[in-house]
Amino acid sequence: xxxxxxxxxxxxxxxxxxxxxxxxxxxxxxxxxxxxxxxxxxxxxxxxxxxxxxxxxxxxxxxxxxxxxxxxxxxxxxxxxxxxxxxxxxxxxxxxxxxxxxxxxxxxxxxxxxxxxxxxxxxxxxxxxxxxxxxxxxxxxxxxxxxxxxxxxxxxxxxxxxxxxxxxxxxxxxxxxxxxxxxxxxxxxxxxxxxxxxxxxxxxxxxxxxxxxxxxxxxxxxxxxxxxxxxxxxxxxxxxxxxxxxxxxxxxxxxxxxxxxxxxxxxxxxxxxxxxxxxxxxxxxxxxxxxxxxxxxxxxxxxxxxxxxxxxxxxxxxxxxxxxxxxxxxxxxxxxxxxx
Amino acid sequence: xxxxxxxxxxxxxxxxxxxxxxxxxxxxxxxxxxxxxxxxxxxxxxxxxxxxxxxxxxxxxxxxxxxxxxxxxxxxxxxxxxxxxxxxxxxxxxxxxxxxxxxxxxxxxxxxxxxxxxxxxxxxxxxxxxxxxxxxxxxxxxxxxxxxxxxxxxxxxxxxxxxxxxxxxxxxxxxxxxxxxxxxxxxxxxxxxxxxxxxxxxxxxxxxxxxxxxxxxxxxxxxxxxxxxxxxxxxxxxxxxxxxxxxxxxxxxxxxxxxxxxxxxxxxxxxxxxxxxxxxxxxxxxxxxxxxxxxxxxxxxxxxxxxxxxxxxxxxxxxxxxxxxxxxxxxxxxxxxxxx
Numbered sequence: 001x002x003x004x005x006x007x008x009x010x011x012x013x014x015x016x017x018x019x020x021x022x023x024x025x026x027x028x029x030x031x032x033x034x035x036x037x038x039x040x041x042x043x044x045x046x047x048x049x050x051x052x053x054x055x056x057x058x059x060x061x062x063x064x065x066x067x068x069x070x071x072x073x074x075x076x077x078x079x080x081x082x083x084x085x086x087x088x089x090x091x092x093x094x095x096x097x098x099x100x101x102x103x104x105x106x107x108x109x110x111x112x113x114x115x116x117x118x119x120x121x122x123x124x125x126x127x128x129x130x131x132x133x134x135x136x137x138x139x140x141x142x143x144x145x146x147x148x149x150x151x152x153x154x155x156x157x158x159x160x161x162x163x164x165x166x167x168x169x170x171x172x173x174x175x176x177x178x179x180x181x182x183x184x185x186x187x188x189x190x191x192x193x194x195x196x197x198x199x200x201x202x203x204x205x206x207x208x209x210x211x212x213x214x215x216x217x218x219x220x221x222x223x224x225x226x227x228x229x230x231x232x233x234x235x236x237x238x239x240x241x242x243x244x245x246x247x248x249x250x251x252x253x254x255x256x257x258x259x260x261x262x263x264x265x266x267x268x269x270x271x272x273x274x275x276x277x278x279x280x281x282x283x284x285x286x287x288x289x290x291x292x293x294x295x296x297x298x299x300x301x302x303x304x305x306x307x308x309x310x311x312x313x314x315x316x317x318x319x320x321x322x323x324x325x326x327x328x329x330x331x332x333x334x335x336x337x338x339x340x
Numbered sequence: 341x342x343x344x345x346x347x348x349x350x351x352x353x354x355x356x357x358x359x360x361x362x363x364x365x366x367x368x369x370x371x372x373x374x375x376x377x378x379x380x381x382x383x384x385x386x387x388x389x390x391x392x393x394x395x396x397x398x399x400x401x402x403x404x405x406x407x408x409x410x411x412x413x414x415x416x417x418x419x420x421x422x423x424x425x426x427x428x429x430x431x432x433x434x435x436x437x438x439x440x441x442x443x444x445x446x447x448x449x450x451x452x453x454x455x456x457x458x459x460x461x462x463x464x465x466x467x468x469x470x471x472x473x474x475x476x477x478x479x480x481x482x483x484x485x486x487x488x489x490x491x492x493x494x495x496x497x498x499x500x501x502x503x504x505x506x507x508x509x510x511x512x513x514x515x516x517x518x519x520x521x522x523x524x525x526x527x528x529x530x531x532x533x534x535x536x537x538x539x540x541x542x543x544x545x546x547x548x549x550x551x552x553x554x555x556x557x558x559x560x561x562x563x564x565x566x567x568x569x570x571x572x573x574x575x576x577x578x579x580x581x582x583x584x585x586x587x588x589x590x591x592x593x594x595x596x597x598x599x600x601x602x603x604x605x606x607x608x609x610x611x612x613x614x615x616x617x618x619x620x621x622x623x624x625x626x627x628x629x630x631x632x633x634x635x636x637x638x639x640x641x642x643x644x645x646x647x648x649x650x651x652x653x654x655x656x657x658x659x660x661x662x663x664x665x666x667x668x669x670x671x672x673x674x675x676x677x678x679x680x
Contacts, residue, residue, distance in 0.1 A: 060608045225603055247604040257604065260596045263565055264587040266615035268400045273613040275606035 005030045007070045007100035008314055013055055017252045017322070022055065023071075023315040030102045033083045037104045038093065040077035042311075042334040045099050046124040047318040048073065048158075049223075052251040061277055070098040074128055076113055076120045077103070078337075087112075094123040099314050101334060111289075117297045119305075125158045125329030126303035127292055133245060133278040134162035134221075135288040139170075140281065141243035141274050142219040146171030149213045151232055154223030156183035158329035159245060161191060162292075163221045165301055168192050172219070175212045177205075177228050179324040186327060191302050205231035216240075225249040230260050242273040252322060304328030345370045347410045347440035348654055353395055357592045357662070362395065363411075363655040370442045373423045377444045378433065380417035382651075382674040385439055386464040387658040388413065388498075389563075392591040401617055410438040414468055416453055416460045417443070418677075427452075434463040439654050441674060451629075457637045459645075465498045465669025466643035467632055473585060473618040474502035474561075475628040479510075480621065481583035481614050482559040486511030489553045491572055494563030496523035498669035499585060501531060502632075503561045505641055508532050512559070515552045517545075517568050519664040526667060531642050545571035556580075565589040570600050582613040592662060644668030 004027060011024040033039040051073060054065045065071055075097035079087050084107030087093060095110035097103040113123045125131060137159070144150055150167040154160040155176025164174045164187065176187045176196045184196035195212035202208045209217075209231055216237040222229050226249030236242070250257045266273065281288070295301035306326040308317035314332045321330055344367060351364040373379040391413060394405045405411055415437035419427050424447030427433060435450035437443040453463045465471060477499070484490055490507040494500040495516025504514045504527065516527045516536045524536035535552035542548045549557075549571055556577040562569050566589030576582070590597045606613065621628070635641035646666040648657035654672045661670055 222603065225601065229603065244603045244607055247601075247607065250601065250604045256600045258598055259601045261565065261587075261590065261599045262602070263562065263569065263584050263613070263615075264590045264597065266613070267584055267587065267617065268615070270615040270617055270620060272615075273603070273606070275603075275608070275610040275612075277607065277610055280610060 003030050005100055005102045006311055007098050007103075008311070009070050010055065010065045010067050012067060013057060014252075016254050018052070018055060018319060020315050020319070025312060028100075031104045033081055033104045035083050036107055037083050038079045038087055038107050038110065039081035039102060039104055040075070040093060040097065041080050041102055042075050042077045042097065042100060043092070043336070044076045044121045044124055044307075044331045044333055045097075045311075045314060046074035046128070047314065047321060047330050047332060048130075049246055049248045049251060049321050051318065052322075061279065070100065072096055072098055074124050075103065075105075076123050077105075082107070092120055094120075094128065099311070099332075101311060114293075117293050118303070121305045121307065121329070121331045121333070122296065122303055124331050125305055126162055126296055126301060127289065129278060130158035130329060131162050131292045132281070132285055132288045133276070134159045134166060135292060136278060136281040136284070137243045137245050137276045138163045138166050138219070138221060141276050142167075142221055142241050144170045144172050144219050147173075148218035149173045149175065149215055149237075150219040150221065151175045151177070151209070151213060151217045152221045152223070153177045153228045153232070154246065154248065155187055155193065155196060156327050157223060158326075160221065160223050161187070161304070161328055162301070164193050165191050167219070169300075173213070173215075175209070177224070183327055186304070199228055206234055209235055219243070221245060223248065226259070233260075233262050233265050236266070236269050236271045238269050240269055240271040242271060243276045244273060245276045248322065306330050308332045310334070343370050345440060345442045346651060347438050347443075348651070349410050350395065350405045350407050352407060353397060356594050358392070358395060358659065360655050360659070365652060366410075368440075371444045373421055373444045375423050376447055377423050378419045378427055378447050378450065379421035379442060379444055380415070380433065380437065381420050381442055382415050382417040382437065382440060383432070383676070384416045384461045384464055384647075384671045384673055385437070385651075385654060386414035386468070387654065387661060387670050387672065388470075389586055389588045389591060389661050391658065392662075401619065410440065412436055412438055414464050415443065415445075416463050417445075422447070432460055434460075434468065439651070439672075441651060454633075457633050458643070461645045461647065461669070461671045461673075462636065462643055464671050465645055466502055466636055466641060467629065469618060470498035470669060471502050471632045472621070472625055472628045473616070474499045474506060475632060476618055476621040476624070477583045477585050477616045478503045478506050478559070478561060481616050482507075482561055482581050484510045484512050484559050487513075488558035489513045489515065489555055489577075490559040490561065491515045491517070491549070491553060491557045492561045492563070493517045493568045493572070494586065494588065495527055495533065495536065496667050497563060498666075500561065500563050501527070501644070501668055502641070504533050505531050507559070509640075513553070513555075515549070517564070523667055526644070539568055546574055549575055559583070561585060563588065566599070570602075573600075573602050573605050576606070576609050576611045578609050580609055580611040582611060583616045584613060585616045588662065646670050648672045650674070
């Protein structure tokens with residue numbers, strides 16, 4: 001093990017669409033774990049749309065990243081030095097760590113990674129925060145009933161792809177919006193979606209949705225906002241449920257975005273719209289992990305990770321989220337078991 | 341009793357802001373009740389903002405009014421001829437009837453009016469559909485807890501004035517938006533609101549609300565939409581509940597109104613927004629009527645009706661809703677017990 005470490009820091013807060021100028025790669029020493037901590041060699045790090053919010057200097061549910069500080073997010077890594085009885089060197093763990101080659105994590109804040117269930121990177125997707133978000137967001141906020149039509153935006157992403165599959169397990173008709181034919185093919189051919197709309201191939205989302213969801217929309221799981229969401233709101237059924245998980249279409253907008261007003265539309269159908277953060281279900285993460293792990297292990301739940309190679313390319317992987325480069329979960333591979 | 345009757349019909353569907361051209365007063369014969377029906381001399385008729393929707397040729401929760409047909413809505417009247425065992429001539433009843441001097445109502449569809457509890461016109465307001473809307477909308481959708489801050493728009497209207505008083509009974513801090521100093525004085529001095537904002541006297545709703553609701557907003561009962569609602573959404577607390585009862589600011593707009601997008605705002609606070617129609621609580625109307633009647637009889641629940649005199653002025657009374665002419669419930673007095 002070398003003593004050289006690299007970590008990404010926030011160089012400046014972006015105004016609107018971020019670019020690589022917001023990021024700076026710094027060389028540091030490999031840190032030394034304190035008692036109770038683990039020194040971890042990062043294998044994979046997660047880039048997620050919600051991180052755009054952390055680039056703003058605004059208090060929110062996720063702590064803002066500070067200019068000059070290392071960026072942090074979900075990681076999977078191998079313990080190389082343990083100051084905790086709970087883990088030994090060689091163990092694979094997942095938790096919140098720096099975008100770095102090596103990082104220290106508090107042993108109390110990590111969870112074990114079981115590579116017999118799925119490849120380690122899946123612990124940043126279907127078996128991590130995105131999978132749990134899909135699980136609780138759909139089941140608790142969306143409340144799908146057999147026969148319901150469930151529409152998912154960002155359907156080929158880390159969260160949406162799991163939402164659609166769980167909805168199918170619950171006997172729903174599932175329609176997804178995604179941004180390429182490759183993605184919509186994946187949804188219908190591999191994940192079992194009943195229909196998928198490539199929104200980049202049409203400019204009439206309402207007509208496309210009316211065809212794909214002829215009985216209207218009972219549950220809408222929204223990851224994107226913008227014109228797709230506007231179209232879905234015109235076709236909500238009586239007592240529809242809308243889980244607002246993400247609004248990636250608006251994350252790079254400065255100021256308050258405007259669009260069609262939705263409140264007049266929801267009175268006739270008595271729709272319920274609810275903002276969703278997975279952290280609110282923290283006491284039940286065990287239940288979700290167990291259930292998702294079982295489905296993944298048996299192959300009943302498909303998953304996919306898009307891997308960008310090399311810590312040095314982490315900012316590009318993050319920026320690619322906003323142009324829809326990823327199918328399934330976007331991760332960055334920082335190291336491999338066979339690396340020296 | 342004369343044999344001459346008058347009734348209002350829809351002359352044409354308005355485009356945008358309606359005016360008196362949409363209405364036509366027609367002379368007809370007094371109708372004859374069929375078996376099971378009551379012939380009622382109308383005392384009061386109700387004009388309500390939701391009726392603007394009935395002027396459109398769009399299927400919705402309330403049946404559209406047809407051009408050339410008599411307008412219908414809530415009425416209170418005296419039975420002059422009964423073809424039902426349930427009611428006798430002289431009884432006061434309330435139900436859905438024509439905007440007319442005389443109308444027939446199905447005895448199964450009316451409820452008795454008890455003038456010892458309140459004046460008959462109160463059965464179109466606090467003891468009628470608006471009161472029940474306030475009761476279920478606040479308690480079931482708003483779910484107020486003691487110590488919550490409850491904000492009501494259209495607070496001096498038929499629904500809002502009841503919402504605020506029930507919220508006070510539940511130990512909440514209550515803030516209302518209304519459109520004149522007379523109205524805000526009524527809210528704070530007579531109804532016990534903690535604060536009231538005359539939105540016509542300020543152009544900074546956000547600042548006014550921040551001062552009136554310094555701890556943020558836990559429950560928002562929305563009757564109006566538009567810029568007031570936009571301001572309230574910027575100050576929602578964690579797990580806030582929004583009951584969307586009315587959107588009068590938008591009822592006269594043609595096409596889909598636009599404004600600030602709210603979905604990005606509700607994720608951090610996990611707000612729940614729900615469209616409200618009182619008809620969904622029909623099986624529990626008895627409970628609401630009993631409770632509201634008790635509070636009104638004991639004087640614990642204040643109410644007020646704004647009375648326009650004469651059937652011939654019903655359209656003006658309706659149009660006045662959109663300029664906020666009314667304090668409390670707007671009704672039209674069609675006849676009095678002392679009339680010939």
